[in-house]
Amino acid sequence: AQSVTQLDSQVPVFEEAPVELRCNYSSSVSVYLFWYVQYPNQGLQLLLKYLSGSTLVESINGFEAEFNKSQTSFHLRKPSVHISDTAEYFCAVSGTSGTYKYIFGTGTRLKVLA
Amino acid sequence: GAGVSQTPSNKVTEKGKYVELRCDPISGHTALYWYRQSLGQGPEFLIYFQGTGAADDSGLPNDRFFAVRPEGSVSTLKIQRTERGDSAVYLCASSFYQGAHEQFFGPGTRLTVL
Numbered sequence: 014a015q016s017v018t019q020l021d022s023q024v025p026v027f028e029e030a031p032v033e034l035r036c037n038y039s040s041s042v043s044v045y046l047f048w049y050v051q052y053p054n055q056g057l058q059l060l061l062k063y064l065s066g067s068t069l070v071e072s073i074n075g076f077e078a079e080f081n082k083s084q085t086s087f088h089l090r091k092p093s094v095h096i097s098d099t100a101e102y103f104c105a106v107s108g109t110s111g112t113y114k115y116i117f118g119t120g121t122r123l124k125v126l127a
Numbered sequence: 128g129a130g131v132s133q134t135p136s137n138k139v140t141e142k143g144k145y146v147e148l149r150c151d152p153i154s155g156h157t158a159l160y161w162y163r164q165s166l167g168q169g170p171e172f173l174i175y176f177q178g179t180g181a182a183d184d185s186g187l188p189n190d191r192f193f194a195v196r197p198e199g200s201v202s203t204l205k206i207q208r209t210e211r212g213d214s215a216v217y218l219c220a221s222s223f224y225q226g227a228h229e230q231f232f233g234p235g236t237r238l239t240v241l
């Protein structure tokens with residue numbers, strides 16, 4: 014069985030400040046890792062994913078996440094946030110075979126303050 | 128192109144009634160997933176279709192829940208004898224094929240059982 018923990022339910026941060034959203038997972042098998050973002054009144058959108066290879070993955074809008082196998086973590090970071098980054102962020106894992114269904118964390122609400 | 132669509136966007140029903148929720152996946156996507164998101168939680172897996180067949184229904188909470196995908200495209204989630212605890216946002220996602228590693232989510236149907 015797999016599980017995902019997002020310890021921070023809400024993270025307030027001032028505009029242009031750095032942010033880290035934490036994600037830890039538990040699994041007895043290999044996993045793929047994902048971050049999805051949900052902007053207000055919109056559906057879930059893929060932000061970035063780790064499948065294999067380089068443990069550091071980046072999105073087109075400046076977010077990055079690093080897969081750390083020893084710490085079973087996949088934290089999301091951005092060096093300078095914008096008001097438009099205000100959203101809910103979900104970390105998810107799937108197995109590397111089978112149905113590839115997602116197991117999601119409970120989400121972190123990022124609120125960027127002016 | 129068009130994304131995943133779900134109808135209705137909102138459904139209010141009374142305890143004990145029957146409801147159907149519809150999902151139109153992206154054209155050509157063979158894999159289809161249903162998730163349920165309760166307030167303050169991340170989405171939870173319900174059922175997965177590969178083509179017309181339900182390949183994994185391990186997330187359905189009980190036998191009041193049933194889903195079909197008769198022609199391998201549109202899917203309907205059916206809930207019998209609804210209970211107040213069924214109130215949630217029901218999300219549908221599709222991917223190009225099993226193992227495509229990115230699921231595209233619809234906007235969801237918000238079900239309220241009075």
